[in-house]
Amino acid sequence: MEQGPTRDGERELRPAVPGLGREPGPASSPTAMAVAVAAVLPAGGCGERMGGPTPKQFCPALGRPLISYTVQALQRVSWIKDIVVAVTKENMDTMKSIVRRYQHQRVTLVEAGATRHQSIFSGLKALAGDQPHSQLPTPKVVIIHDAVRPFVEEDVLARVVSAANDHGAAGAIRPLVSTVIAPSADGYLDQSLDRAKHRASEMPQAFLFDVIYRAYCQCSDYDMEFGTECLHLALKYCHTKAKLVEGSPDLWKVTYRRDLYAAESIIKDRISQQICIIMDTKEDAGCIGFLQLLKKEIEVKGTSVTLCPNGQDLQKICQGDCYNFICINMMSSDFQETTKLLNELENMAPSSLYPVAVVSVHFLDFQTVSFSGRMKELREMKDLAKEVKKQNVFLYGLLISFTQVEEKNSHVPILCEIPAQINIISSDPYNKPGARLSWRKAWKDNPQQLQENVRQGASIITSLIKERNAELTGQLLVA
Numbered sequence: 001m002e003q004g005p006t007r008d009g010e011r012e013l014r015p016a017v018p019g020l021g022r023e024p025g026p027a028s029s030p031t032a033m034a035v036a037v038a039a040v041l042p043a044g045g046c047g048e049r050m051g052g053p054t055p056k057q058f059c060p061a062l063g064r065p066l067i068s069y070t071v072q073a074l075q076r077v078s079w080i081k082d083i084v085v086a087v088t089k090e091n092m093d094t095m096k097s098i099v100r101r102y103q104h105q106r107v108t109l110v111e112a113g114a115t116r117h118q119s120i121f122s123g124l125k126a127l128a129g130d131q132p133h134s135q136l137p138t139p140k141v142v143i144i145h146d147a148v149r150p151f152v153e154e155d156v157l158a159r160v161v162s163a164a165n166d167h168g169a170a171g172a173i174r175p176l177v178s179t180v181i182a183p184s185a186d187g188y189l190d191q192s193l194d195r196a197k198h199r200a201s202e203m204p205q206a207f208l209f210d211v212i213y214r215a216y217c218q219c220s221d222y223d224m225e226f227g228t229e230c231l232h233l234a235l236k237y238c239h240t241k242a243k244l245v246e247g248s249p250d251l252w253k254v255t256y257r258r259d260l261y262a263a264e265s266i267i268k269d270r271i272s273q274q275i276c277i278i279m280d281t282k283e284d285a286g287c288i289g290f291l292q293l294l295k296k297e298i299e300v301k302g303t304s305v306t307l308c309p310n311g312q313d314l315q316k317i318c319q320g321d322c323y324n325f326i327c328i329n330m331m332s333s334d335f336q337e338t339t340k341l342l343n344e345l346e347n348m349a350p351s352s353l354y355p356v357a358v359v360s361v362h363f364l365d366f367q368t369v370s371f372s373g374r375m376k377e378l379r380e381m382k383d384l385a386k387e388v389k390k391q392n393v394f395l396y397g398l399l400i401s402f403t404q405v406e407e408k409n410s411h412v413p414i415l416c417e418i419p420a421q422i423n424i425i426s427s428d429p430y431n432k433p434g435a436r437l438s439w440r441k442a443w444k445d446n447p448q449q450l451q452e453n454v455r456q457g458a459s460i461i462t463s464l465i466k467e468r469n470a471e472l473t474g475q476l477l478v479a
Contacts, residue, residue, distance in 0.1 A: 035140045036137065036138075036139040036141070037079055037080050037081060037139055037140070037161055038080065038081055038082040038083070038084065038139040038141075038142050038143070039083045039142065039143040039145060039204075040123035040124060040127070040143070041070065041071070041083065041085045041086065041123070041145055041146070041147045042116050042120050042123065042146070042147065043055075043067055043085055044086055044087055044113065044114075045116070045147075052257070056260070058091065059254075059260055061150075061260060061267055062355065062468065063355065063392070064102070064353070064354070065098050066147070066148055066150060066260070067095070067098065067147045068102045069150035069267070070145070070146075070147050070148070070149060070150045071083060071099075071102075071104050072104065073151070074143075074157075075104055075105055075106060076154070077154050080106070080143065080157070081139065082106055082108060082136050082139070083107050084107075084108045084109075084110060084123040085107060085108070085109050085123075085147070086113070086119040086122050086123045087109060087111070087112050088112050089111055092111070095109055096109065101352075102352060102353060108136060110122050110123055110125075110126045114225075115224065115225050115226075117216070117225075117227050117230075117233075118225075120144060120216070120230065124142065124213050127209065128209075128213055139209050140208065140209060141164050141165050141207065141208060141209065142206065142207055142212060143157060143160070143161065143205070144203070144204065144206070144207070144230050145205075146203045148253055148254040148255070149203050149204075149252070149253050149254070151250035151251070151252075151266065152251060153248060153250065156172060156204065156245070156247055156251070157204055157206075159245050160205065163206070163245055164205075164207050165208070167240075168207065168208050168234070168238075168242075169205070169207045169208070169212070169235075169240045169241070169242035169243070170205065170206050170207075170242055170243040170245055171201060171202070171203075171206075171231045171244060172202040172205070172244075172246070172247030172251055173200060173201060173244045173245065173247060174200045174202050174247050174249070174251065175199060176193075176195045176198055176199065177200075179192055179193065180195075201231065202251045202252075203251065203253075204251075205230050205242075207230070207240075208240075211234055211238050212230065212234055214237065215233040215234050215236070215237040215238050215240075218237040219237060223236075250266075268466060268467070268468055271321075271324075271354050272323075272357075272462075272465050273304055274303070274306065274321065274322045274323075274324065275304070275306070275324040275461075276305075276307075276308050276322050276324065276325050277305060277306070277307050277308060277325075278314070278325060278327050278337065278341055279328035279337070291307055292307075293451065294328075294454055294458060297455050297458035298458045298462060300458075303465075306322065314344055314348075315344075323356050324356070324357045324465045325341060325345070325357070325359070326358075326359045327341045327358060327360050327361065328361045329361060329362050335360060335380065335381070337360075338358065338395075341358065342358065342384075342388055342393065342395070345358075345393060346391060352392070354392075355393065355470075356393045357396070357465045358388075358393060358394065359461050360395065360396070360397050361399075361400060361457070361461075362397070362398070362400070363399070363400050363401075381395075381397050381474055381476060382474040384474075385473045385474030386473075389470070389473055394469075394472075395473055395474065396473060396475060396477070397474075397475065397477065398460055398461065398477050398478070399476055399478045399479070400453050400454060400457045400479050401479065453479050454479070456479035460477050460479055
């Protein structure tokens with residue numbers, strides 16, 4: 001017996017990261033927003049080609065199920081009024097948990113069928129009012145998309161919906177990467193297709209709801225069980241020729257485990273494009289000079305940087321899809337500024353969708369300050385990082401050295417063990433006690449050396465943020 005549709009996710013979701021489902025913009029089609037649009041996501045597959053026990057749509061990418069990224073991409077398009085996800089009975093509770101945890105909206109769950117087409121038909125029935133307890137309005141246009149194509153952009157969705165509204169059916173296509181051949185029964189080449197004349201059918205596809213629903217109602221048992229192409233059903237049973245729309249390179253489907261690694265890499269790259277630098281500059285306006293230097297060095301590596309002196313406009317920055325923060329502890333030896341930032345991030349909860357990377361930056365003069373003494377002041381790093389990791393915040397530490405070392409081998413990294421089992425990767429093998437030297441004096445006495453260390457620090461920061469290695473949380477790196 002089929003399970004009736006269940007609705008979940010009533011809270012407002014934060015803005016999505018650019019490239020992972022953008023806000024409506026000028027590229028959106030007016031036609032797409034003027035008609036009632038819903039989407040169906042078949043998500044009942046077992047993921048045999050993924051080679052693991054977990055269906056690929058529920059495999060984690062950066063700790064979050066892949067299907068959540070796809071739902072988010074559709075959800076960020078305001079003119080898609082309903083998203084119907086078809087999942088197996090065994091995975092219904094899992095999907096409900098995903099909807100709640102990531103605060104997905106406008107999502108209705110229905111029970112998937114044994115095949116792809118049966119799952120799509122189940123979703124269409126919910127929109128047609130043919131499912132028990134269904135209260136969803138019937139749209140004029142329905143989008144059919146794959147649960148494992150998480151990088152679909154609004155522009156492509158709008159063009160496909162607009163074409164479907166005009167022609168009855170439409171689908172995204174891409175150039176063929178490999179030549180398609182037909183083998184003979186005995187294993188020899190029979191014929192090959194001209195790549196210039198053929199295209200790969202991709203998702204999303206869109207249809208006038210009446211067209212695709214009639215097609216599925218008339219669909220033969222054979223097509224329902226073995227068919228894979230929705231556009232073909234519209235042509236075969238409703239004589240509706242689909243308008244083909246050129247899709248973007250990001251429409252590829254996660255099929256194999258290597259694809260999952262590639263998807264995670266893309267996600268990491270996209271959420272690392274913006275960094276917010278926070279520092280208390282009230283005591284010295286000259287700190288702005290240091291901020292500008294660090295900003296310049298990071299931007300050289302292709303990352304956009306927002307300066308946030310004294311934590312101003314932090315909430316606005318978080319709402320602008322920033323998941324990366326550098327906290328400069330300039331005046332104090334403890335984590336005062338970092339702790340303040342972490343508390344504010346907890347109140348704003350920006351980490352529900354992606355892990356937030358926070359790099360706590362401190363300064364150290366190896367020639368005048370006891371290395372072990374400095375580490376004792378920072379020994380709380382490990383415990384603090386462990387605690388905030390539970391909130392999906394990755395905390396890293398960075399010490400910037402500003403003492404010139406003349407020896408030739410002074411910049412060969414070494415790994416040192418210090419109290420509280422904190423690992424320090426240091427480019428300075430010396431540990432000379434003495435009084436603390438102001439970073440401003442170092443800037444005045446030897447600006448080139450300090451700038452070089454800031455440059456090294458910027459490289460470390462960008463690597464930490466782009467890699468987002470959970471195993472390195474709580475570690476202190478030295479530039």
